[in-house]
Amino acid sequence: MKIIDKFKLDREKENFRDVIESIYNGVEFKGTNLWVLVFAIFIASLGLNVNSPAVVIGAMLISPLMGPIMGLGLGMAINDLTLLKKAGYNYLFAAGVGLLTSTIYFAISPINDAHSEILARTSPNIYDVLIAFFGGLAGIIATSSKLKGNVIPGVAIATALMPPLCTAGYGLATWQLDYFLGAFYLFLINTVFIALATLITARLLKFPFKVHPDEKEKTRVNRIVYAIAIVTLLPSIYFGYDIVQKNRFQKEANQFVENEAVFPNNFLLKKNIDANSKEITLTYGGLLIKDTAISLLKSKLKNYDLANCNLKIQQGFSYLNETAKNNDKDNLLSNALSEKAKQIELLSYKLDSIYKQNDLSKQIYKEIKAQYPSVENMILQPSTLINDSIQKNVWISNIKLKQKLNAEEKTKVTNWLKVRIGAEQILVNFEN
Template sequence: MNLIDNFKLNREKENFRDVIESIYNGVEFKGTNLWVLVFAIFIASLGLNVNSPAVVIGAMLISPLMGPIMGLGLGMAINDLTLLKKAGYNYLFAAGVGLLTSTIYFAISPINDAHSEILARTSPNIYDVLIAFFGGLAGILATSSKLKGNVIPGVAIATALMPPLCTAGYGLATWQLDYFLGAFYLFLINTVFIALATLITARLLKFPFKVHPDDKEKGRVNKIVWSIALITLLPSIYFGYDIVQKNNFQKKANQFIENEAVFPNNFLLQKNINPISKEITLTYGGLQIKDSAVNVLKLKLNKYYLQNSKLIIQQGFSYLNENKSNTKQENLLTSTLNDKAIEIEKLNKTLDSIYKQKELSRQVYKEIKAQYATIESFVLQPSTLINDSIQKNIWISNLKSKEKINPKEQKQMKEWLKVRLATDEIIMNFEN
């Protein structure tokens, strides 16, 4: 079989009439579809409000918003004005209901914080365009195929129509215009490029025209479609470029801090990288950093292509003057360092204790193995015995042997181990 044949769709194509009827049925918002839309709006708004990705994903899965958007694309593809008008009306109706409902919800909700699930929908870019377009391609292909599988739920999650609409409602309810504009623009991106993907795929699959357009009308429609797509696309390219630039700045700044921003007798308490203002703010604790050292560090910005950035050095615990020490700051620094030293000493003692315990267990195992060759494994562990009247330190040992050890030998082992460990308290278990 030719490799190209694997990519052909003819064998799996659904009957065109059935596909068109299916999209027609998904376009309308009345009865069940309308109630499902309302419930999906509330679920998405609640998920955004409590910052729950799982709830937001649930809203995406049950949202019926994909129907009228695919109807818009198919209506343009097959020159079906009835479908186009119906899909356009229902799309505007659904978007209006979604925006109004989410605005009312967020207006009365006691939680008004913009969590990560909301913020993620306020800065659309070129990547969102690509997601919408390829999601739309997958959606119309699945709808046109007999092997639909689980593509439609996946497309609903990937293209995420409901969350940005509800985020736009959040922006209106909290009077944050930038949130509203960003989220609504993302909603429009998803709409335009899902519809465009539907149009292109329907044409490639050669869906039959309802009314065959003449060349003049066809050219006019194509100009309108591509103009809308281009107008939607251009801002997203700018935002995508902006995101790439910010990520590059963040990466270079972190490399600069890690490799160069090291001062003797100082430790970095906090770093703040602002890609928008191109500022790098570093807060240190320790000795006063000289201006000459700071100037040398600023010169190294060029090495990381950060020459247009502003470096701000701040100091937390510091000596205002190396010769005239400030007593209060000195005492604070000394106290902090002493506390750290005590913590380190405690950790070192704990590590030493663990290491010594391992060495002791290994040595005792060798000694007892030399006396009793049938022993397979040996566990030795210090512990604490607690009851209502006493609390004392004991040793617990677990010994496994290939052959059964008689009671006399068990007693001898236990007595020998008491002497070896210099203890009177030991619990010894034997396994055969």
């Protein structure tokens, strides 16, 4: 019993009259509330335009749209026709102002791309229904409690009333009807299920009726409310099921590619998984993949619940077709590639030789400097000796000295260089 007592709300309940008055005050849109709504719409539209979640969240926090929606739910719960009419009028007025403001903004904005923040509001599903419903429960319970805390701002963010309304304006401004319908449907989902959560909670908390309805009228109102909720709910269930199926297809397709789509001497260049059309497109580079290997791969689709999937294999540069050696085009292409490979190898060898020559020259300079400190600098490089009768490879070197060397020392240096670099002949010039 002690655990059950922890869930009771009696001790924290606000006075019913104060709660009703608070919701009454939040319903009306004029003066401050109206200007805050307009500014919140502009902020949310800017956030969607530049794809900034932080700006969109800021707009949700200052939005006053929750007021008339909770007013609709409470008005039905306590049979307050005045509150219901007032909330309904102000809800339609606020939605109209918001839609008009966002449409005007996106019509004059130079940025017309649909970023992720916009696209996220165009495909509502059953999960959005659950978010709106539980958000509405949290909102009305917090409003009815003395310990409100920061629940209301959190509910405003979770239920996200502003972004879908602004996205609907984006759809109108850019003449994209699917965006408008998807976003406006999400806005209606939030409206209906926040109001429904308010109605149910108010009845459970036993808010006093303003006018006691007779049983026939109460039954009729309940039927209308639940009919609206069901009509709003049904499409979202279909969209939710569709999302689950797409996620499942994506997961199975990725596992299939990772486990099965591996070919020897090939590597996967590109992978495209389209859950809408149930199609997997794989692009490979390397050897030509045989038809039998592709057929075998397709036969494994059923092992991953992908029997109805269309698998496409594209080959990026399968020019090494070993089975087509007698084909003239293949031979020409193969020869051209071989020639290019040889040219690249030759250039690489020459470049490597230059690097090695530079390293050798640096090392020899250090060695000769250690033996003859008077050496200031030197030049050492291979060359060609040419005259009328011969042409042969020789090395030439120019050694600059701080102090002169005698003839015996010069001969010793020359012979040492010839042995050090393994040259048949070397021409050395000593510069003082």
